Amino acid sequence: DAGITQSPRHKVTETGTPVTLRCHQTENHRYMYWYRQDPGHGLRLIHYSYGVKDTDKGEVSDGYSVSRSKTEDFLLTLESATSSQTSVYFCAISDGGRNNSPLHFGNGTRLTVT
Amino acid sequence: GESVGLHLPTLSVQEGDNSIINCAYSNSASDYFIWYKQESGKGPQFIIDIRSNMDKRQGQRVTVLLNKTVKHLSLQIAATQPGDSAVYFCAEKPDNYGQNFVFGPGTRLSVLP
Numbered sequence: 039d040a041g042i043t044q045s046p047r048h049k050v051t052e053t054g055t056p057v058t059l060r061c062h063q064t065e066n067h068r069y070m071y072w073y074r075q076d077p078g079h080g081l082r083l084i085h086y087s088y089g090v091k092d093t094d095k096g097e098v099s100d101g102y103s104v105s106r107s108k109t110e111d112f113l114l115t116l117e118s119a120t121s122s123q124t125s126v127y128f129c130a131i132s133d134g135g136r137n138n139s140p141l142h143f144g145n146g147t148r149l150t151v152t
Numbered sequence: 153g154e155s156v157g158l159h160l161p162t163l164s165v166q167e168g169d170n171s172i173i174n175c176a177y178s179n180s181a182s183d184y185f186i187w188y189k190q191e192s193g194k195g196p197q198f199i200i201d202i203r204s205n206m207d208k209r210q211g212q213r214v215t216v217l218l219n220k221t222v223k224h225l226s227l228q229i230a231a232t233q234p235g236d237s238a239v240y241f242c243a244e245k246p247d248n249y250g251q252n253f254v255f256g257p258g259t260r261l262s263v264l265p
Contacts, residue, residue, distance in 0.1 A: 042195075080241065080255030081196070096252060128195050138184040138203065138245060141253065143195035 041065050042144035044129050050150045057116040059147050061129030063109075069132040070112040071096075071141065072104060074125040081128065087112055119151045160239060162260045171229040173259050175242035180223060182244040182254075187216055187227045190239045190258070199227070199240075229261075237263045 041064030051057050061070060071086040083096030085104040093104050101123060103115045116123055126148050130141040165171045177185065183204040188196035202209045202216045202225075209216050215228040225242050241258035 078257065080257050081243075081253075082255075083252050138201075140186050140198045140201050141196075141243075142198060143188075145193070145195045 042129060042131055042142065044127075044144040044147050046147060047145070048148050050152060051119050052152055053120060054118050057119050057149065059114045059127055059129075059149070061112045061114070061144060063112075063129075063131050065131055065133070065142075066109060067131040067133045068109075069134065070106065071130040071132070072102070072112070072114045073128045073130060073143075074098065075128060075146070076125050084114065084127075116149075119149075121151050123149065124151045125149060160258050160260045162262055164262045164264055165232050166264050167232060167234060169232055171227075171232045171236070171261060173227045173229075173240045173261065175225040175227075175256050175259075177223050177225055177242065177244040177256075178254060179244060179246040180220070182246050184245040185216070185218060185225050186243045186253070187214075187225075188241055188243065189236075190241070192238075196241070232261075232263050234263050234265070237261055 043062045045060045069088055072084040073081040075081050082098045084098055084102050085093055085096055087093045087106040090106055105113045126146045128146045129144040132139055132141050186201045187199040189199050190196045200211045200214050200216050202218050207218050213230045217226045229236055239258045239260050241256045243253045243255045245253050
């Protein structure tokens with residue numbers, strides 16, 4: 039398994055509270071991603087990073103922010119959680135870019151917003 | 153476990169038989185494709201990939217076929233085992249510069265004893 043650790047694995051929070059999810063990798067891969075997975079949908083990209091302090095938005099970025107201060111860590115923050123953000127969040131890493139290479143995923147964080 | 157597969161199509165196969173899981177992709181410009189396996193409570197696990205300049209690629213017990221004419225991808229699993237029971241989904245990469253893979257919703261494979 040790729041060395042990807044997501045924390046926490048489970049989180050219950052109330053509407054309006056801030057939440058930060060953490061992804062830590064030991065592979066020294068350049069690219070890191072945050073996806074959400076919901077019933078009836080394929081994985082959808084929230085934000086991704088192509089280097090330290092370099093990030094870009096994905097398909098469903100509204101309500102989320104990210105930070106990458108070190109190669110190994112990529113944080114996803116919900117500034118004010120809403121019930122629509124109840125989901126399973128997956129971090130992924132890749133050493134690709136223009137050279138196609140697969141994404142490798144962590145085991146996810148299940149977030150419930152009540 | 154997670155309820156991410158509530159409304160997925162299901163393929164049921166007998167243990168020992170071959171399985172074929174299909175995926176229709178959306179973008180004729182996609183140049184890279186991946187198959188993933190996802191077990192309950194876990195993240196997607198890479199199985200096999202294929203580039204658009206190929207039409208077939210084989211791995212251990214798995215084969216991916218790519219038909220660019222009809223934008224179709226399939227995953228064949230030989231001698232299906234109980235441990236193969238999972239959700240399988242394909243991913244396409246629409247261009248060589250972007251980072252946004254497009255993922256299908258998946259197919260649940262159920263292996264019958």
